[in-house]
Amino acid sequence: MTYIKPTFRHPGLPKNALGFAKSDYEGAISTLCAGCGHDSISGGIIQACFEMNVEPHRLAKISGIGCSSKTPTYFLRNSHGFNSVHGRMPSVTTGANMANRDLIYLGISGDGDTASIGMGQFVHAIRRNLNMVYIVMNNGCYGLTKGQDSATADLGSRTKPGKPNPFEAIDLVGMALELKATFVARSFSGDKTQLVPLIKAAMSHPGFALIDVISPCVTFNNNKGSTKSYDFVRDHIAATSVLDFVPEQEEITVEYEEGSSADVALHDGSVIALRKLAPKWDPTDRYSAFLRLQKSKMDGEILTGLIYIDPKSQELHDLMNTTKRPLNTLREDDLCPGSVKLEEINVSMR
């Protein structure tokens, strides 16, 4: 089934610096359930790309399999997209990034796609500090196959069709910190004011940027007894900070009261302006991020916001010393050593 959206646009719609309206960043009509958290995240991505003046063709959206991985159809219609195989988005993104280091790579995954079948590829993308934004649309269940528990479902949490989950949850944020991911954040699909600046900051971060977004499944996991329902998340959320993303060319206008503000300057000159809500927490100190995360867990809170960032992050191409020119632009003159060289090699084999 393909839904076609009308392409008519009101001429008075606001445009960004590239002359695109926000609607130019939209995609096909979503076929997810009405009220699905994932659609709000798609909205956040659209908003962030519009405000960031992203050229749509300079971004590639890549996903695995599942409800989450369908969403790239619903945003950025002028970007190339790749709905790959289950749990393997990170490897496809790695290859794509190797071929052209100049694009923005937006990886979309779910909790099944990342924390179960794709765990191996997830951790290795972190280990390599692949330059990408990795969004997990985390609803604690397998929606497309009718609501089985996923590996991020909390102990004792209950989906609509299921019994209380007997297993401990895998916390992707804690894991990413342990693996020394260079940008770690958690957010909530119901909190766009937090999510949009996080996506912008993640896109500016040179390296692996994880945003684990709690995104309730309205059909199978939004019931009483679920720890991933809208109500439960709203009641238990605790943010590290209020943050604003300030692109390179803009002046910082957000002013927070002294002592609580922390500006993190990024590689490209942009700044994340933070108003800290959590005490004894420094976003550039992994140890304090760890402690803060553990404390939230003990207090029964869902910690959101930017949790850790390494402003000195060196992405995979830097580590590999790859040419600055995208590899996919190199042709015979750069690549083929020619017949004279080959004859030298022949001679050395005699």
Place this chain on the structure above:
Amino acid sequence: MSDIINDMVIRFANVNGTGSASANNMFSKAVFRMGLPVSPKNIFPSNIQGLPTWYEVRINEHGYLGRRAGIDVLVAVNPQSYEKDIASVRSGGYFIYDSSKPLHKQDLRDDITYLGIPMMQLSMDFFSVPRQQQLFKNIIYVGALAALLNMDMDVIRQIIREQFAAKPKLVPPNFQALDAGYNYANETFSCPLPIHLETRDNVGDHILIEGNAATALGTIYGGATVAAWYPITPSTSIIKEFESYAKQLRIDPETGQKNYASVQAEDELAAMGMVIGATWNGARAFTTTSGPGVSLMGEFIGLAYFAEIPVVLINVQRGGPSTGMPTRTQQGDLMTCIYASHGDTKHICLFPSTPAECFEMTAECFDLADRFQTPVILVSDLDLGMNYHMSPPLKWDDNRRYDLGKVYNAEELEQLKEYGRYLDVDDDGICYRTIPGTHPTKGSFFTRGTSRDEYARYTESGEVYVRVVDRLLKKWVTAQDHVPAPELYQKEYRSSKGIVFLGTTTYAALEAMDMMEAKGISVDAIRIKAFPFNKTVADFMEEHDEIFVIEQNRDAQLRTIIMNELEIPPSKLTSILNYDGMPITAKTIVDGIQAHLSVGAEA
């Protein structure tokens, strides 16, 4: 008995990890430089250090380089395997051993000649450090062989000089060890032995190179920029060679940065995912693996086939199934490669039989993958990949341009009224793709492994699905005339009988043909170089009444594929099989064919 000149099999029995490989290669290279066709084979354990390992060299001035059974000379440096080694020598052959310690008398046969050389003792006389004693012991037996087999010492000395060009201090002790072995043999035995070598001029401009090194050069010359891989024997040395050549040949002269990326993946699935991501994004990329890796890549291969993404996969086959015989050779992945993945899939496969073909076909794989937007598999094997082969030199035409296939650039997209990723505009089954980042508003599409229409939109329409998969078949038919054509070994057919083979079976098959010819049995021969089969292959099957399909697996996979794809009656196709992990011999083929013919004659 008269002397046997330039026709022998010599086997070295060593301990893994003692530096014997370098001495053994030195021996082979010296024979090659004496103008003699040579074919060394490693018979090695899946082990780092300590287990028995063998190195078998066939020398044949007529250029027959397939494996031949019957060991004429055995150089035994490993007491662990003496018993087996003594038993393996042909009657009348020679057993050269390290006589620093005596042989157990009960092992001795009286139909072979024992030549004891105190290799370790001599080494200890000259060298004091234990590791040196170990290493130079190997050079000592090379020196002894030089005397026993009448080898050119100047040639060996030159090889030593070249090998240690960067460490010239090592040249004199190597010379010393070489002379020690040479002099001992000369003084102790009547040299040369009746079986020995004489210099000839029979190697022309050929080179001595491992298939995997040639394959690596093929990826460099073919324009690959992204290598994604997971270590597995016997494919790993391709990556080692790729990285080593890339460091010399692929560095940006201005910045010193790399014009390539080599990523060690977390597993074979990820390796294939990376290749798919890279080629989808417009780079040339490849992965290397062996059978178990191909199994793991299955799902992704299907994605690349269905979503039409170029992929180059190099499979260096080893003995399967499962972990199988990881250090032995086989052609057991033919079915796995040709029909890899679930659903209806078939893939372009190329079958090299020499290092020169490894080079040429690997480069061609990239053109074919881009042209047909599909996986292309180079199907090599351990024998070809990990052994030195005498090969025609590698050739490259500087006017050759990469065929990047049908890709719209920004200008073409600008002119285009309407773009559909899967529209068969040219009616050859191949559609136009676009690379991410090309045009701000035109040409984007959504790649997926689900069924989709001509505009890359998801669909569950059976009608559209059938249209798509039928077009994939049309594309595959188009490919028949673009893949390497088979090689025929006669100007016109002269027999109702034929033999068919591919890959490394070629060496033994061609020798077998000559052996049968000498016995008055004439057969026609065809070597398959690629799948899909083209018309020449089909015609050969049609034109012959009795066809022997020679291959190196248990289940006669090539025969099955021929039956299946060309609809040839099974009764016409007789299998000649070899699947013990050692390369097939000409004798196996001749015996198999003769046995079948005599049964036929009796009936």
